[in-house]
Amino acid sequence: MDGTVDELTSAYDELIAATAGVLEARAASGGQKTAEIDAALVAFRERWETFQAVCDRAEDMVERARHRIGSELLVDEATGAASPAPASGVPPINASRLEQTSKAVRWLVLEVQRGAGSATPSAAAPAPATPPAAAATPSSSSVAPSDARFPEGPAR
Template sequence: MDGTVDDLTSAYDELIETTMDILEARAVSGGQKMANIDAALVAFREQWETFQVVCDLMEDMVEQARCHIGLELLVDVATDARQRGPLDQRLLP
């Protein structure tokens, strides 16, 4: 899990860096369209796609953890129910 979190953090940091590159390229160009801006935009798009892939992987990991926790809870509830007896007996005072 730590590796996935590190990957997400790294992808985010790189996305921010490429965003800064775009802003710097625009500042240097004085608002005119130049090759360095186009290159920065291409790099940003690639980094954005990488970031989306890492986010999807993180989402899958969270979903797997949620399912695992749900199964553990189900087993705990079922085990507890067997120890206490049928539901009707547990509801009676």
């Protein structure tokens, strides 16, 4: 991770230096188009593309770490190996709630597909007669069940 941060810092510093080079070349030329401005703009573009590539790699690294941490937390919760009190103040993942929500989302996707013109859902994922999460709610509407953490209920 430190290498990624160092690479990002270096690319940023080079981009700022290239930006300053363009501004200095423009000021020195009195606003006229010169070979120095063209060279400075080419250098700026190269540094900009390098900076974008480094940012993309850093974003990918963060995303991989987020997925790995999420997977580890889910496994810990499912196996009971999770610590009893989270250190960051974030509530622990409830594996059964996650599974229930996942099933409800799959059910809603199938309902949307049916409503969007798909005559039947794929044979690999048949729709249940009643959605697992909706079976516990008194309403028979096709909106997702409300989350107990949010008293206002589902968005409509």
